[in-house]
Amino acid sequence: MADLKIKINQLEFKNPVLTASGTFGYGLEFDDFFDVNLLGGILVKATTNAKREGNPYPRMAETASGMLNAVGLQNKGVDYFVNEIYPLIKGYQTNVIANVSGSTIEDYIVVAEKMNELENIPAIELNISCPNVKQGGMAFGTSCASAQEVTKAIRKVYSKTLIVKLSPNVTNIAEIAKAVESEGADSVSLINTLLGMAINAETRKPILSTVTGGLSGPAIKPIALRMVWQVSKAVNIPIIGLGGIMNATDAIEFFLAGATAIQIGTANFIDPTVSLKVVNGINEYLDRHKFASINDIIGKLEVKN
Amino acid sequence: MKKYIIDFKVLENKKLNDQNTILVLQSDEKLPEILAGQFVEVLVEDSPSTFLRRPFSVHNVDFHENTLSLFIKIAGIGSKKLTNIEVGENLNLIFPLGNGFSIPNEGSALLIGGGCGIGPLLFLAKCLMENNVEPHIILGGRSKEDIFEVHEYSKYGTVHITTDDGSLGEKGFVTKHTIIDDPDIKFDIIYTCGPEIMMKAVAKMAKSKGIECEVSLENTMACGIGACLCCVTETIDGNKCVCTEGPVFNINDLKWQI
Ligand SMILES: Cc1cc2nc3c(=O)[nH]c(=O)nc-3n(C[C@H](O)[C@H](O)[C@H](O)COP(=O)(O)O)c2cc1C
Numbered sequence: 001m002a003d004l005k006i007k008i009n010q011l012e013f014k015n016p017v018l019t020a021s022g023t024f025g026y027g028l029e030f031d032d033f034f035d036v037n038l039l040g041g042i043l044v045k046a047t048t049n050a051k052r053e054g055n056p057y058p059r060m061a062e063t064a065s066g067m068l069n070a071v072g073l074q075n076k077g078v079d080y081f082v083n084e085i086y087p088l089i090k091g092y093q094t095n096v097i098a099n100v101s102g103s104t105i106e107d108y109i110v111v112a113e114k115m116n117e118l119e120n121i122p123a124i125e126l127n128i129s130c131p132n133v134k135q136g137g138m139a140f141g142t143s144c145a146s147a148q149e150v151t152k153a154i155r156k157v158y159s160k161t162l163i164v165k166l167s168p169n170v171t172n173i174a175e176i177a178k179a180v181e182s183e184g185a186d187s188v189s190l191i192n193t194l195l196g197m198a199i200n201a202e203t204r205k206p207i208l209s210t211v212t213g214g215l216s217g218p219a220i221k222p223i224a225l226r227m228v229w230q231v232s233k234a235v236n237i238p239i240i241g242l243g244g245i246m247n248a249t250d251a252i253e254f255f256l257a258g259a260t261a262i263q264i265g266t267a268n269f270i271d272p273t274v275s276l277k278v279v280n281g282i283n284e285y286l287d288r289h290k291f292a293s294i295n296d297i298i299g300k301l302e303v304k305n
Numbered sequence: 306m307k308k309y310i311i312d313f314k315v316l317e318n319k320k321l322n323d324q325n326t327i328l329v330l331q332s333d334e335k336l337p338e339i340l341a342g343q344f345v346e347v348l349v350e351d352s353p354s355t356f357l358r359r360p361f362s363v364h365n366v367d368f369h370e371n372t373l374s375l376f377i378k379i380a381g382i383g384s385k386k387l388t389n390i391e392v393g394e395n396l397n398l399i400f401p402l403g404n405g406f407s408i409p410n411e412g413s414a415l416l417i418g419g420g421c422g423i424g425p426l427l428f429l430a431k432c433l434m435e436n437n438v439e440p441h442i443i444l445g446g447r448s449k450e451d452i453f454e455v456h457e458y459s460k461y462g463t464v465h466i467t468t469d470d471g472s473l474g475e476k477g478f479v480t481k482h483t484i485i486d487d488p489d490i491k492f493d494i495i496y497t498c499g500p501e502i503m504m505k506a507v508a509k510m511a512k513s514k515g516i517e518c519e520v521s522l523e524n525t526m527a528c529g530i531g532a533c534l535c536c537v538t539e540t541i542d543g544n545k546c547v548c549t550e551g552p553v554f555n556i557n558d559l560k561w562q563i
C-alpha cells in the first residue's frame with residue numbers, strides 16, 4: 001500500500017483523486033453508489049452570487065469520445081448554498097471545495113467572502129474559465145491582466161487555500177498560470193472545457209441552444225496533458241490536472257506530466273464509481289512499480305534531451 | 306429511492322421489425338422496487354462514438370423472474386448497437402431513475418402512446434390494473450406497421466388503435482379516437498408518452514376536458530442522476546432536471562403553450 005497523501009498549500013488530501021466541478025453535483029447524488037469520503041476531495045458545482053437559471057435546452061451534445069455542454073452555471077445562488085446545501089455536505093470526511101463563478105469581480109468577491117466563513121469548506125476553486133456564459137466566466141481567464149485582477153481581488157478576501165481554474169481557450173496557458181501565481185494563487189487546476197460546437201446537417205441547425213459549448217471527455221486529454229506539462233515548467237505552485245481522465249492509467253499520465261492531484265469529470269457520467277476505481281488503480285500502479293509514495297512520480301516524465 | 310448499478314444478462318432480443326426491438330434482461334440479484342415511468346441508463350460498450358450511457362424507460366418488470374424489459378427504437382448508433390445484442394451478453398444498467406407516474410387508487414385511466422412512446426405504458430397499465438384502476442390504452446401510429454405488442458397491452462387493459470392511414474383501428478390522430486368521448490366512461494387521469502407534438506395535442510385535449518394529465522418527457526442526458534444539469538425542461542418553478550424531477554411531469558407544471 002503506497003502513500004497516496006498529497007498537500008496543496010497547507011491542505012492535506014488523503015489521496016490525489018478529486019471530482020470535477022459540475023460533474024459530481026454536490027456529492028450527494030453519488031452516495032447511493034459508494035462512500036465518497038474515500039476520495040481526496042469533491043469539487044461541488046459552480047456557485048454564483050445571484051441565482052442563475054442557466055441556458056435553455058438543449059444543453060448537451062455527444063461527440064466522438066466526448067461531449068459538449070452548455071449548462072451555463074445553473075445554481076440557486078450563494079445564500080441558498082450556505083443555508084440549504086452546506087448543512088447537507090459539511091459532514092463529509094473529505095475536502096469539499098467550492099467552485100466560485102461570477103460575471104463581475106464584485107460577484108466573485110461576495111461569493112468568496114461567504115465561502116471563507118464556512119468552516120468545512122477548506123478551499124475554493126476560482127472558475128475563470130467557464131465558456132458557457134455571456135458575461136464574465138472565461139473572459140476573466142483569457143487575458144493575463146484580467147486573470148491577475150480577479151485573483152488579486154479574491155486573495156484579499158479569501159484566507160484559505162485558493163485554487164484558480166484555468167481556461168484552455170488561450171494561446172499561452174503558462175503565461176496565465178504565472179500571472180495568477182504572482183497574485184497569490186495557491187494552486188492552479190487545468191483544464192476547463194474547450195470551446196466547441198456541433199451541427200445537425202439534416203436540419204441545418206446547431207445542436208446546442210447556445211450554438212457553442214464546452215468540450216470534455218477523452219477527446220481533450222492530449223491537450224490537457226500538454227498544458228499541464230507546459231504549466232509545470234512555468235510555475236512552482238502545485239497543479240491539479242484534469243481533462244478526459246477515464247481510468248487510473250490516464251491519471252498516472254497527468255502525475256508524470258507534473259500534476260500533484262487530478263480531477264475526474266465526464267467519466268463520472270459513464271461510471272459513477274470510477275473515481276474510487278482510479279484511487280485503487282493508482283495504488284496498484286505505485287506498488288507494481290515499487291514507488292513508496294505518489295510524490296515519487298509527480299513530474300517524473302523521462303524526456304530525452 | 307436508492308439507485309443501483311447492476312449487470313443484467315440478455316434473456317431475449319425480440320425484434321419487432323428493423324427499427325424496434327424489445328430486450329428482456331435478467332438480474333442474478335433480486336430487483337429493487339421500480340415504479341412505472343422510471344427509466345434506466347444503459348452502458349453501450351466499446352464504441353467511442355457512443356460514449357455516454359443511453360436512457361430507456363422501463364417497458365415491463367417481472368419481480369418473480371427478476372427480469373426487466375426495454376422497448377428500443379433505433380435513434381442513433383447506441384440504440385442500433387443495442388438492437389443487435391446477442392442473448393447471453395451482459396448489459397450494465399444504472400436504475401431505477403426518475404420519478405414515475407402517479408397511480409390513483411380507483412377509477413379509469415387513459416394511456417396514449419405513439420412511436421416508441423408506447424414503451425413505458427405497458428408497465429404503467431400493469432401497475433394501474435394491480436391498483437384497481439381500469440386502463441384504456443390508445444396506441445397510435447402512421448400505419449399498422451407501427452403498432453406493436455397489442456396482445457401484451459391487452460393483458461392489462463382495453464386496447465384501442467388509431468393509424469393515420471386507417472390500415473388498423475380507427476383512421477386519424479390519437480386525440481380523435483371515439484373512446485375519448487364515450488359517454489359511459491369517465492377518465493380520472495390521462496397519461497401520454499411519444500413525439501412532443503402528439504403529447505402537446507393530448508395535453509390540450511386533457512386540459513379542455515378538465516382531466517389530470519401526466520406526460521413523460523425525453524431529453525438529452527449525460528448522467529441520468531441529477532449531477533450534470535444537462536437535461537432541463539422549463540417549468541413554472543424554473544428549469545427542472547428531467548432525469549430526477551421527471552421524466553414524468555403534470556402538464557400544469559410545464560410551460561407548454563397549449
Ligand atoms: C456538464 C458539465 C458541467 C460543468 N460545469 C462546470 C462548472 O460549473 N464549473 C467548472 O469550473 N467546470 C465545469 N465543468 C468542467 C469540468 O469541471 C472539467 O473541467 C471538464 O469537464 C474537463 O474534464 P473531464 O474531461 O474529465 O470532464 C463542467 C463540465 C461538464 C461536462
Ligand code: FES
Pocket residue numbers: 525526527528529530531532533534535536546547548549
Ligand atoms: S442528465 Fe445529468 S442532470 Fe439530468
